[in-house]
Amino acid sequence: MSIINKAAAIGGGVIGAGWVARLLLNGIDVSIFDPDPEATRKVGEVMKGARRAYKQMLPGGLPKEGKLTFAKTIAEAVADADFIQESVPERLDLKHRVLAEIDAHAPANAIVGSSTSGIKPTDMQVAMKKHPERLVVGHPFNPVYLLPLVEIVGGEQTFPEAIEVAKELYASIGMKPVVVRKEIEAFVGDRLLEAAWREALWLVKDGICTVEELDDIMRYSFGLRWAQMGMFQVYRVAGGEAGMRHFMAQFGPCLKWAWTKLMDVPEFNDELVDLIATQSDEQAHGLSIRELEKIRDDNLVAIMEALSKQNKGKGWGAGALHKDYTRQLAKLAAKKASAKVTAKAEAAKPVKKAAKPAKAAKPAKAVKVEKPKKKSGKKKG
Amino acid sequence: MSIINKAAAIGGGVIGAGWVARLLLNGIDVSIFDPDPEATRKVGEVMKGARRAYKQMLPGGLPKEGKLTFAKTIAEAVADADFIQESVPERLDLKHRVLAEIDAHAPANAIVGSSTSGIKPTDMQVAMKKHPERLVVGHPFNPVYLLPLVEIVGGEQTFPEAIEVAKELYASIGMKPVVVRKEIEAFVGDRLLEAAWREALWLVKDGICTVEELDDIMRYSFGLRWAQMGMFQVYRVAGGEAGMRHFMAQFGPCLKWAWTKLMDVPEFNDELVDLIATQSDEQAHGLSIRELEKIRDDNLVAIMEALSKQNKGKGWGAGALHKDYTRQLAKLAAKKASAKVTAKAEAAKPVKKAAKPAKAAKPAKAVKVEKPKKKSGKKKG
Structure with missing residues (x-):
């Protein structure tokens, strides 16, 4: 609740x-x-x-x-x-x-x-x-x-x-x-997304691949991995019996090979926007945004549901959370049903509050910061 | 087959x-x-x-x-x-x-x-x-x-x-x-992985997050997206009714904000290896590499299976392929079963080839380049 x-x-x-x-x-x-x-x-x-x-x-x-x-x-x-x-x-x-x-x-x-x-x-x-x-x-x-x-x-x-x-x-x-432990611009998620996005723009701009090919390369490989384990744990497992140290030792040095072009930012001009928008239209294969949105949502629900049954039934990652969440919502839905029954039983005396018994029953918890002890001012300078 | x-x-x-x-x-x-x-x-x-x-x-x-x-x-x-x-x-x-x-x-x-x-x-x-x-x-x-x-x-x-x-x-x-349309080092997949990996190392090195927190940030958000649509299609849909051009117009300029640190490479020393290996041990919560491997495999199968039922039953992305692949393997398994029956029926005259009827029945297709017309030599210089 x-x-x-x-x-x-x-x-x-x-x-x-x-x-x-x-x-x-x-x-x-x-x-x-x-x-x-x-x-x-x-x-x-x-x-x-x-x-x-x-x-x-x-x-x-x-x-x-x-x-x-x-x-x-x-x-x-x-x-x-x-x-x-x-x-x-x-x-x-x-x-x-x-x-x-x-x-x-x-x-x-x-x-x-x-x-x-x-x-x-x-x-x-x-x-x-x-x-x-x-x-x-x-x-x-x-x-x-x-x-x-x-x-x-x-x-x-x-x-x-x-x-x-x-x-x-x-x-x-x-x-x-x-x-997030320290305050930085773009936090963690968007730093990672930004890094991948920049490199992706280069790859398309330079004609190495189209947006559809790049997307396929993601969703048939590491995208499947990252839906359930993040990159560090994936690499830990990939290191095999020797584990994370082995993996790091093996792949650490490649960091020095200047493969990625991330030091530069691709020029963001009409030509690049055109190229990507046109390729994106082709990739949609006639599906409208609304249709794609439905497919995306169905896929996300299906993935989370599939993960909710893993790990000996305990659920894994987003799946374990999904299990708890749907259970919580189902309970809430059941309360609605029972509230209706109550409302019908007490039809003689119409009590408006009966529609929201859940809320009335539980006080808000958000009052914890109601009386901040003291304003701390700037911590760092 | x-x-x-x-x-x-x-x-x-x-x-x-x-x-x-x-x-x-x-x-x-x-x-x-x-x-x-x-x-x-x-x-x-x-x-x-x-x-x-x-x-x-x-x-x-x-x-x-x-x-x-x-x-x-x-x-x-x-x-x-x-x-x-x-x-x-x-x-x-x-x-x-x-x-x-x-x-x-x-x-x-x-x-x-x-x-x-x-x-x-x-x-x-x-x-x-x-x-x-x-x-x-x-x-x-x-x-x-x-x-x-x-x-x-x-x-x-x-x-x-x-x-x-x-x-x-x-x-x-x-x-x-x-x-991949043009030959470049690291191709497409590893360019994207390398970009994300470098940024991830910075985030952990700088104490913005631990490896477990970074992994959670991935697998509870864009990892779920990328298991079924790549970044371009995800953004197309996110652009909403206005589509890809709108999305590009909105987020293009941020490329110029030097948020990511990808221009630098973190120094790859023992301290960094220690930090990551130690955090990775903690993240495993006592699960061995073998156990994690099983969980990973089960999750991957479950995700692909879930996706195989989407898109009005036609399957989506890796799920559509998974559907075809398992069907193909099941056919192959059925052939084994029928081969066994045949072998038993003909038990009187042991014919070794009966164990591999599939292969005997179909000639290899890989002969297409058997007689290359001519060696083209270097194309470019």
């Missing part, structure tokens, strides 16, 4: 709407602010996809969805939220404006998570005049309603307690929080 | 033994040469793991295994092979010696594949005095018996026909051949 009572989402793009979907499907009410006149439709599309995916995970039925409200201002959206997730475009000035407003109007005990994939929390929280100590980066991966990872990063002013509460909040909606 | 009649494996390390396992489990006889006195035991260990994995894929039973012979010399190993795979350590001088000997003794029509993960075929085939035109790089991924990808790369002297035949040979043992 989630420990979030009421959530606010600021920004409803692919990532923001993904958060909204995950929260609503966990039965949590969400208030969203997004100035885009198309926001309602766009969030609706993502919700449709997320509902579809969750139905595959939960053939027994979904929990009662939380209520979605479109707020007219940030102030209105965050007014009574205990968890706020910011997912606006990656511009520091915009982040500052939005975070300042969130901070001014949110309850003091609310945790503020930022979906930024690269900006340091220290650079963002300077805009929060009241409670900068409750800002964490909570960097998710698309599709947010399915992929469990959330990188948590604290800034110089962030309280350790806020990180602890954030971990619990994210975990309570089925996610895998990993706290 | 494979079009390989008789294979030779030169080198029986993790990769060489992986090839042996894939070939034998496809019912193909293999002659192996490896001077390591431990070779028999090591290959036996890999075979054990491979058999275990294939039993999961084929609950109805495995095809009759090919016969494995340990040859005393390279000459003996390759004497009657129509497909030879070289998997010796990555040193050019060694590759030269081994390929020269393979070339001197192999039948003229045999295809020679090299497992090198980085050396250009042009640089290797100079050592082949008789038929350099039949050398291709056939770069696989560990575990070779399970992961389908093989990168095929031709050198300046390689005949296009040899590449075509190599594609067919590899595909006939359930693999996904992708031909």
Whole structure:
């Protein structure tokens, strides 16, 4: 069961709407602010996809969805939220404006998570005049309603307690929080993605392969490995009986061979965009984005489900988590069913609260940082 | 059914033994040469793991295994092979010696594949005095018996026909051949891996995360994505309704932010090896390499199986291939069963050939390059 009572989402793009979907499907009410006149439709599309995916995970039925409200201002959206997730475009000035407003109007005990994939929390929280100590980066991966990872990063002013509460909040909606130990730009996931992406652009630009060939090279080889073990453990196993030291000794020296071109950045011009966009069109083989999205979601659910049955039935990696998550959602769905029965039995006296017995029964846990002992100020300089 | 009649494996390390396992489990006889006195035991260990994995894929039973012979010399190993795979350590001088000997003794029509993960075929085939035109790089991924990808790369002297035949040979043992369009060192797969690996070493060295945290960040997020769609298609879908151009426009500029440290190579010293080896030990949580290997194999089979049921039952990516491959192996296994019945029925007159009806029935297809029209010499200079 989630420990979030009421959530606010600021920004409803692919990532923001993904958060909204995950929260609503966990039965949590969400208030969203997004100035885009198309926001309602766009969030609706993502919700449709997320509902579809969750139905595959939960053939027994979904929990009662939380209520979605479109707020007219940030102030209105965050007014009574205990968890706020910011997912606006990656511009520091915009982040500052939005975070300042969130901070001014949110309850003091609310945790503020930022979906930024690269900006340091220290650079963002300077805009929060009241409670900068409750800002964490909570960097998710698309599709947010399915992929469990959330990188948590604290800034110089962030309280350790806020990180602890954030971990619990994210975990309570089925996610895998990993706290990044030191604050660096782009954190860990996007550093790795950026490295691979740069090299990929070179390979396509230089005509070594097309985007489809590169994608095939990934998904028929190391992509399958990385769905279940990361690169270090994969190499540990590859080292065979001799283990990791052997592997390192064997492959360490190649690091000095200047194979990759990562020292340079390919020129990002129209020609490169054209080349990649055209090849990407060909690769789609006529499938629309929506169709590809469904295929992707079905595949992700199927992979996680397959992994949930491994390791002598205990589940492995994302599969073990998936097992717990679907079990938690199924319980929530069962509560909805029993709540309905109760509601029917007590039909004579209509009690509105009966629709949400789960929430009423359990107090929010997010109050841990409600009274921060002291503002620590800048830790490092 | 494979079009390989008789294979030779030169080198029986993790990769060489992986090839042996894939070939034998496809019912193909293999002659192996490896001077390591431990070779028999090591290959036996890999075979054990491979058999275990294939039993999961084929609950109805495995095809009759090919016969494995340990040859005393390279000459003996390759004497009657129509497909030879070289998997010796990555040193050019060694590759030269081994390929020269393979070339001197192999039948003229045999295809020679090299497992090198980085050396250009042009640089290797100079050592082949008789038929350099039949050398291709056939770069696989560990575990070779399970992961389908093989990168095929031709050198300046390689005949296009040899590449075509190599594609067919590899595909006939359930693999996904992708031909790399231009010859570069490290090809495509290892360029991407190298880029990610370098960045990963920095992240651990700088204490941003441990190897376990980095691995978790991979396998709970983009690893799940890349098991089924490569990075370009993933981003196409992430671009949403606006598609690839939108995505490129949005994320292109970040390329100029010097986030990744790939311009530098971390110093590869004992301290770094110690740090990583120690963290890797911790990450294993007491599981031995053998146990981890089993878990990895089970996971890979489960993922491919899960993907084989997607896309309206047609299968997707490695899953679609897995479906075809297991079907092909099941057919081969059924032939073994019917051969047994025939053998029993004809018990009165023992006919040795009855054990291998499949091979006798179908002539080898690998003869296409038997009579190369002309040696083209160096194409480029």
